[in-house]
Each structure stands twice: as C-alpha cells, then as structure tokens.
Amino acid sequence: MALLFYLLFWVSFSALIFIIHRTSRYRRLRLPPGNLGLPFLGETLQLISAYKTENPEPFIDERVSRFGSLFTTHVFGEPTVFSVDPETNRFILQNEGKLFESSYPSSISNLLGKHSLLLMKGSLHKKMHSLTMSFANSSIIRDHLLVDIDRLVRLNLDSWTDRVFLMEEAKKITFELTMKQLMSFDPGEWTEGLRKEYLLVIEGFFTVPLPIFSTTYRRAIKARTKVAEALSLIVRQRRRESEAGERKNDMLEALLSADDGGFSDEEIVDFLVALLVAGYETTSTIMTLAVKFLTETPLALAQLKEEHEGIRAKKSEGEALKWSDYKSMPFTQCVVNETLRVANIISGVFRRAMTDINIKGYTIPKGWKVFASFRAVHLDHDHFKDARTFNPWRWQTANVFTPFGGGPRLCPGYELARVELSVFLHHLVTSFSWTPAEEDKLVFFPTTRTRKRYPINVHRRNHVKS
16 A cells, blocks of 8 residues: 555656646747646637637637737647748648648547548658649549549439438538549449448547547447448459459559559558548538528629530530530639638648747747648638638639648649539539528538538529530
C-alpha cells in the first residue's frame, strides 16, 4: 500500500512539474491573444454550441472581434491557434512538411484510416497525391471521365418524379460517379449497399471517438469495418486480374500498377475509403447548395439557364456534353465559385507546428495545433463586398479564394468536382423547373448541409429534352 502511494505521489508530482514548466515556457513566448478556457475541455463546448445557430462562423466571429485575425483557443483536447488571415493561411499551406504537418481529431483519423491521403505524410503522401492528381487532370477528364459523368447524371435525373430530396439525389449521383471513376462499378445493389454504410461512417466524423459513450461513433466504426472488408475483396480480386494481364482504366488500376511495386492492400483500401468520402460528401453538398442559392437568386438562375440552353440548342437530342461544351460555360464557373465561397464545405484545415514558429509578431509553440480557416476569410467583408450574400457576378478577381486548400495538399479532385457540378447544372436547368417544397435552412456544423435535405417539387420541361 505504501509503495502504491509512493508511486502515485511521484507520478502526480512529475505531472505537476511538467505542467508548471510548460506553462512558464508559454508565458515566456508571445502567444497570439485568446483564452484556453476550462481545463481539459477548453472551449470545445462553446464551439459546438455556437454552431447550432444559423450564423456560419459564430465561434470565430466573436473571437476575431475581441482578439484579431490570429487567436489562441483550446478545442478537441488541444491548444489551437486559429488563423483568419489570408497571408497566414497561405504560409501554413505552403509550409506543409517543413514547419507544419497534417493533424486531425482522432474521430476523423480513426474512420478514414492511417493511409488516407488526408493523414499521409512525407514521401508516401507526395507519391499518392501526385498519382491522384495525374488521374484527375483535365486531359483524363476530357478523354475518359466526362462521358461517364454525363451518362450517370442523366440516368439519375431520368428517374426523378414530382418531389425529390435534392441532397439525397445528389449523394446518389456523386457516389455512383466516384465508384465508376475509382473502380469501374456501374450503379447496382452492391454499390447502393456500400453507400448506406458510408452514411454511417460520415455521421461519426465529428462525434466523441469513444465507442462506450457514443452510439453514433460505435455504428460508424462498425460501418467502416464493413466498408473496408468489402473493398478489400475487390482489391484482392483486381490484383489477381491485373497480374493476369486484365487491366481497367480506373484509379484502382493506377494504384495496383504504380511504379516501384505499387501499394499494399491496406494502403489502397484506406486510400479508397477516403476518396469515396471526399468525392461523395463534398460534391453532393455543393450540388445541393448551388441549386438552393440559384433558386433564391432568380436573375442568376435565368442567366445560367440562358447559357445552358444555348449549348443544348446546338446539340442533337440526347447528345452528350463534350469538353468544348464544358469550356464554354463562363457564368456556370462563376456560380460554382460563388457556391464554393458561400457554402465552404471544407471550412478549413488542421495542422500541427513541427517547431516553434514566429509569425505576425507571435509564436506558435512546437506541438500546438493550428487551424487555417478558409470559410472565415471567404465570408469576411474586408475581402468580399457583402460577403455573406450569394453574388456570382463578383468573380472578376479572386486573390484570397482557397476552396480546395493549397500547397502540397491542394485537393487533387478540384477540377473533377467542377466538371461534375457543371454537367449536373446543365442537365438540371435544361430538363427541369422546380420550386422548394418547404423552407429549408443551412447548418454549418459539423459540416455544411441543409436541415431537411432540401425537398423540391420538380417539373419536367418537355420542350427541351436531354
């Protein structure tokens, strides 16, 4: 008993000395202003409760007004410096792997897998990122992917009846597109079953990562296991086919036949899990919100319709879109940019300081998290006039616009997402008119979405057939 008391005393004493030493070190540094909040919890509860309002950035707005564009807080168990400064954000993005490294809450990393592109570091990340960029570049989309994008979008829209939940329909479209591009699967019972498991995985991203306390997280972990098992079977089968000389033109084939022996099955599965999440959740949300914003901005919708009806008028009935059609959609790209700016599906990125970093007259201590907020910059009136109003005509200049991140971790599917959204909008506005079935508002936490999945009443335009 005495020995146990002695050990507990020294453990507690050592922990106290460590905390005092660390605190005194922080006092010697000039930290960005802010508040670390309660012990252990920090300001996590304030962050979560703030985002239950309809304000897109309540937590950040309140602290920027008190402390400025660089402030200190404590969220998700760690001291964190938030940046709402475009110059600082660019500095963080460009110094990936030098001064900062990717670091995300465990609820996200556990579900994506250690070999996901979001969490990879060093040479493996560079290799995988380069491979992904090469498979989703403009020439690949033009020569190989566009025909499937056009076909699958039309196939889904042809099934619409009088009333649809647009968010659900958009998710079906993007999941089917992603499955086709990654593994050459057409829509079917197997892909739909996998999609339902993915819904459970995504629900677990921003919950407490403790299965005992969170049924949502427990379901997400089980669903992630099922998804990984299903994909592992496909990877093993495709590896055998590839070794036998049977090749397909998709992302999985590129991973299997990569230089220097390719990747292990575990690496490929984690990579596919993350890409399915990225291609499925983000693009479907942008599709939904583009329609919502356009519906609420009749002049923009009218100009978009005029642009696409001009393209459709030059094509025969049922003729698919070509790359030249996509490149002749200038106002559509303004709509895409403005939707990305206002919606900000990726609100920002987490990084960890690899050393003490001096910036803007402050020091970010080694080991601290930093959060570069894209959304707060995009919604700042100093950078965009009437920043919280949807205005696609503003896109003549865009010097602080980073919807897809930047630096070595620039989203490799940025051009593909633009093409998918543009094709979707083309077939939607030339085939349908619609009205909201009921009022639906945006929610910005844990991800941007609509509360009611944006139900709309659709009316097929018989005089224009795609």
